[in-house]
Amino acid sequence: MLKAVILIGGPQKGTRFRPLSFEVPKPLFPVAGVPMLQHHIEACSKVPNLKEILLIGYYQPNEALSRFLVTAQQEFKVAIRYLQEFSALGTGGGIYHFRDQILSGGPQAFFVMNADVCCAFPLLQMLEFQKKHEETHRYIMLGTTANRTQSLNYGCIVAKADTQEVLHYVEKPGTFVSDIINCGIYLFSPSIFEHIAEVFKRNQQDLQLEENSSWQRTEVIRLEQDIFTALAGRGQLYVYKTDGFWSQIKSAGSAIYASRLYLDQYHVTHPERLAHNKAGAPVILGNVYVHPTANVDPTAVLGPNVSIGMGVTIGAGVRVRESIILHGAVLQDHSCVLNTIVGWDSSIGRWARVEGTPSDPNPNDPYAKIDSETLFREGKLTPSITILGCNVSIPAEVVILNSIVLPHKELSRSFKNQIIL
Numbered sequence: 378m379l380k381a382v383i384l385i386g387g388p389q390k391g392t393r394f395r396p397l398s399f400e401v402p403k404p405l406f407p408v409a410g411v412p413m414l415q416h417h418i419e420a421c422s423k424v425p426n427l428k429e430i431l432l433i434g435y436y437q438p439n440e441a442l443s444r445f446l447v448t449a450q451q452e453f454k455v456a457i458r459y460l461q462e463f464s465a466l467g468t469g470g471g472i473y474h475f476r477d478q479i480l481s482g483g484p485q486a487f488f489v490m491n492a493d494v495c496c497a498f499p500l501l502q503m504l505e506f507q508k509k510h511e512e513t514h515r516y517i518m519l520g521t522t523a524n525r526t527q528s529l530n531y532g533c534i535v536a537k538a539d540t541q542e543v544l545h546y547v548e549k550p551g552t553f554v555s556d557i558i559n560c561g562i563y564l565f566s567p568s569i570f571e572h573i574a575e576v577f578k579r580n581q582q583d584l585q586l587e588e589n590s591s592w593q594r595t596e597v598i599r600l601e602q603d604i605f606t607a608l609a610g611r612g613q614l615y616v617y618k619t620d621g622f623w624s625q626i627k628s629a630g631s632a633i634y635a636s637r638l639y640l641d642q643y644h645v646t647h648p649e650r651l652a653h654n655k656a657g658a659p660v661i662l663g664n665v666y667v668h669p670t671a672n673v674d675p676t677a678v679l680g681p682n683v684s685i686g687m688g689v690t691i692g693a694g695v696r697v698r699e700s701i702i703l704h705g706a707v708l709q710d711h712s713c714v715l716n717t718i719v720g721w722d723s724s725i726g727r728w729a730r731v732e733g734t735p736s737d738p739n740p741n742d743p744y745a746k747i748d749s750e751t752l753f754r755e756g757k758l759t760p761s762i763t764i765l766g767c768n769v770s771i772p773a774e775v776v777i778l779n780s781i782v783l784p785h786k787e788l789s790r791s792f793k794n795q796i797i798l
C-alpha cells in the first residue's frame with residue numbers, strides 16, 4: 378500500500394500571491410481551470426494501490442478547503458484528509474509530527490510533494506525506479522535540469538552519472554553547484570523517519586544547552602537542509618530525472634505560466650477541457666479552458682492560454698489572451714485583457730484595456746525556469762502581470778497597465794505601474 382503527503386504550507390507563505398491569497402488559500406487557486414492541488418491529487422489517484430492522501434499545512438480549517446476535500450474525494454475515489462500543524466514546522470517537521478498518521482495501515486512507501494509546483498508528476502516512473510533497485514533506493518527525489526544562473530534558486534543535486542545516487546545536496550547555494558535541481562517531489566520508505574528523528578533529538582539536545590529555549594523550535598525540521606544534505610553520499614538517496622514539464626508556482630505571474638503548461642497537457646489528459654472553434658461560438662486561439670457555466674459572446678476572441686472560470690460573463694468583441702478570469706467576473710463589450718488575472722466578481726468596463734507584462738522564461742533556453750519576480754526593484758514596481766483583486770471595478774475606456782489592484786476597489790481613471798490600495 379502507498380500513501381501521499383502534500384505540503385500545503387500556510388497563510389503567511391503566500392505573500393507573492395497577494396491580493397489573490399486573501400480570498401482563497403494559495404493551494405486552491407485555480408490553475409488551468411481547477412485548484413492547483415487537484416493536479417497533484419489526480420496524479421496520485423492514478424497510482425495503483427495509493428490509498429490515502431494527507432494534506433499537511435498550518436491553515437486554520439476553512440470552508441473552501443473542506444469543500445474541496447469533499448469534492449475531490451468523490452471525484453478521485455481516494456481518501457483525503459487535512460492535518461493541521463500547530464505552527465509552521467518546516468517541510469520535514471510536518472511529516473515527522475504526523476508520522477503515526479502517515480504510517481498507519483503500513484504503507485511500504487509514500488510520496489511527499491510541495492503543493493506549489495506544477496508538473497507532469499511522473500509518480501509511476503519514480504515507483505518503478507525505486508522497485509528496480511529495492512535494496513538501495515530508499516529515498517527518491519525528482520530532479521530536472523535548470524540553467525546555471527537559475528539553479529541557485531533551488532535545491533541543487535550532484536549525482537553519480539551511472540547510478541543517479543545523490544552524492545551532494547545543497548539548498549539554494551550561493552555559487553554554482555549543479556544544474557540538476559530538486560523539483561520538490563519525493564518518494565520515501567518509512568525509514569526516513571529514523572533520519573528525521575535523529576535531527577529532532579539533536580535539536581532537543583542543542584536547545585537544552587540554550588537558555589530561553591522554545592520547545593517548538595525542536596520540531597522545526599527542513600527536509601532539504603537537515604535531511605537531504607546529511608543523506609547525500611550514504612547510498613540511500615537517489616534522483617530520478619525528468620524531462621517533462623515542471624515549474625514552481627510562487628507568484629501570480631507563474632500561475633499564468635503554469636496554466637499554460639497544464640492546458641498543453643490537457644491535449645493528452647483532458648481533451649474535453651479544451652475549447653474548440655465551432656459555429657456560433659467565440660473564436661478560440663490555442664489552448665483555452667472555459668467553464669461550462671461561463672457566458673461568452675460568440676464575437677469574443679479568446680486565447681492562447683486563457684482560463685475562464687465559473688459564471689464569468691464575456692461581452693461582444695472582447696479580447697482575452699494569456700490570462701486567468703476568476704469566477705463571477707464580467708468583461709464588458711470590447712474590453713481587452715492581456716497577461717492579467719481578473720479577480721472573483723470583478724468587472725471591466727466597455728472598451729477598457731487591462732494589460733500586464735509577462736514574466737515568461739527565456740524561450741530560447743530549453744532549461745530556463747520562470748523567475749519568481751520580486752515585487753520591487755530599485756524602489757520601483759517591477760513590470761509584471763496585472764492582478765485585479767476580487768470585486769474590483771474598472772470603468773469604461775480606461776487603461777490599466779502593470780498594476781496590482783487590491784480587492785473591492787472602484788477605479789475612476791487609468792493607472793500604470795502602480796499598486797492600488
Ligand SMILES: Nc1nc2c(ncn2[C@@H]2O[C@H](COP(=O)(O)OP(=O)(O)O[C@H]3O[C@H](CO)[C@@H](O)[C@H](O)[C@@H]3O)[C@@H](O)[C@H]2O)c(=O)[nH]1
Binds near residue numbers: 434491493532
Ligand atoms: N506543512 C508545511 N508545509 C510547508 C512548510 N514550509 C513550507 N511548506 C510547503 O513546502 C513547499 C516548499 O516551500 P518552501 O519552504 O517555500 O521552499 P521553496 O523555496 O519552494 O523550495 C523548495 O522547493 C523547490 C522546488 O519548488 C526545491 O528546489 C527546493 O529545494 C525546496 O524543496 C511549499 O509547498 C510550501 O507550501 C511548513 O512549515 N509546513
